[in-house]
Amino acid sequence: MRIPLTLLLCAALPVLAEPMIVGHPNLAPLDRETLQRIYTGKVVEVNGARVTPVNLTPGNELRARFLRDYLGQDEDKYTGYWTVRRYVGKGAPPREFGTTGEVKQFIARTPGAIGYIDETELTSDARILLRMTP
16 A cells, blocks of 8 residues: 555654643733733732743743744744843843643743643643633
């Protein structure tokens, strides 16, 4: 049986992950503007709850998609933004983790924590705060 080359090539391509914004159970759902303000350090509290955003490390494809789809930025622009903000004493960028598993663990044990995971890794214990509409 012969398999068409295009089918083999498609199977070899990585599936692009879709970021899903999740948070600690004490947080309420967010809108995109509030999420952007959280990840740029302009908002540190939502509905009376302190929020602690976390990122994946630079170079991670899910982080690149999150920056593009939710913040409208690329890695260079986002890193540059935080470099200036830190220099002028206006805060530090969100803490970074190497894997979505680490992000999920941090969120589960940290009240107010917010992050993103691949939608395929969503479990019943993760509270969805924001989902991109198709």
